[in-house]
Amino acid sequence: MKSRASVPNSQFDLLLVPGLGRLLQWRHARSLLQIPVLIVSVAMIVHGLFGPTLAPKNLATTLTWVHFRGALVLVLLAAGNFFCLACPFMLVRNAARRLFQPRLNWPRALRNKWISVALFALILFTYELFDLWASPLWTAVLIVAYFLAVLVVDGFFKHASFCKFVCPIGQFNFIASTVSPLEIKVRRQSVCNVCATKDCIRGRREAASPFVVTQRGCELALFQPHKVGNMDCTFCLDCIHACPHDNVGILSRVPASELMTDPRRSGIGFFSRRKDIGALALVFTFGALVNAFGMVSPVYALEAWIGTRLNVHSEAPVLAVIFGFFLLVEPVVLLGVAAWITRTWAGSKRAIVPLALRYSYGLVPIGFGVWLAHYGFHFLTGLFTFIPVTQSALARIDWPILGEPNWSLTGLPRNLAQPVELGFLLLGLAGSLLVTYHLAEGDVHERPYRAFTPWAAVCLILFASAVWLMLQPMEMRGTFMNMGG
């Protein structure tokens, strides 16, 4: 019988909410959340492969590109990384691991985020190149490929190698959840100080047979007493279920506060020394802008211009130029100049690259604001579109229990969604200004405003770019090379 450690009075603990807390502490809670998501995923795959080819009529495209993305960022904003908790890929992986046990450890040289950062950028690129938003078939193929990738990686490699080192959606969630208000952490450090078993990371085994694990510990190598923040935490609840002292909770905190400090983090190390996580923060931030840029009218004029200059007739090289500029050139120039000013004008003792790396985490909130504005817009304006698509899908299999499709059901009018978009952008800007000021205070005690100024300018440039994008007419097509100039 567990005895619950008390929670500090100042903190809210989701596990103490009547009903919900008990549900989450139930050892099958994760499966309970994963099962419906898996069923929906299977329906999306089937409908994507065999259903209507028009994206607005198909569950694969509608649920993936309108509802999943929007709900994901809104839940990250309001709570935390609960989408990784409900990840259906892990349910399938767990089933597969009943049959095949992985034998290998993930290669030491690959224990970083570089693969996942590259995959994250690649998905953004292929999204534009193949117009995934317009293709139910390719959306379904992407989901199937994801399932297969999970099975292959975690079929060969132990622990949660896919989540920690490969999954691009997971990395998106990890970096975005650094600004979430909830975090899985220990309630009382003093309880951990006298804990002899360390079940939260080791897991629990049967007394009679030590090779039989009855409850997993953290598969992502996050040791609760030294865990800081949400980076790499999938909210899988394993540590909560494993702790014999009931000393792990889902606690409230100041959003983005983990970006302001640089302690040694269990399973991660120091943010300031992790170039791969810094790169993830930058792809997350600048990728938000390039992803939004792909859906407004000026992108087609730019693509046509680049196509003419390069004398090419395929989209790939043109997109490569655009992505290269926005994901490499622009961050290097903006952060390089800001770091140089911080060093020369504010007198920071750090070199240019470590400076840029340290402050790159300060851009995460504005990046998240852009993702929120973009995905939130689609989510709100297309909120009810899953209803007629589901009605239609059921009617298609001669089971019209929801009635005839009501295609006039959509969502909020665009003019109502736009103020919400602006609110998200302002929230992101405020968060980034706050974080970068804290970083500047820690960096240059005597003249924090001097260190802060160039980074505030970077934040404002990103904010202004996002507002400009938001005010552009939205336009979606996949035929820029044939548009006749």
Added chain:
Amino acid sequence: MLLETDGAQYVCRGSLAIAAILLASGCGSRSGAGPAIKVEFETTPQPPHTGPVGIALHLTDASARPVSGAHIDLEGDMTHAGMAPVFSHAVELQPGRYRSQLELTMPGDWVVLLHVKLASGEQVEKQFEITGVRSQ
């Protein structure tokens, strides 16, 4: 040996069963071929821009005879999911020649679905694209 205790095996089996049912029903539905109707369309203005777009339709049967007395509903969709569709109805001006107007609300590529009910009561679904719609 590592034992998982979350019932994932049952879930996997259940999901496969659901997939099989959906696959079977999805593959087996809507296999009937409708009457052979040819639809030619023309939009104005050219190039198309947001706002009202006139759509002229010419329906002919397999013998190239005009198809008269059809009830035609039009639905315009963006290629991106989640966007509000637009609806309209076509009126017959001459035998086989119909005219309608759609209010295109966004620039980009549009797909127009024609829900045609022939005078005989048979139903036909057709679609065509209006690409490169520009801002007005």
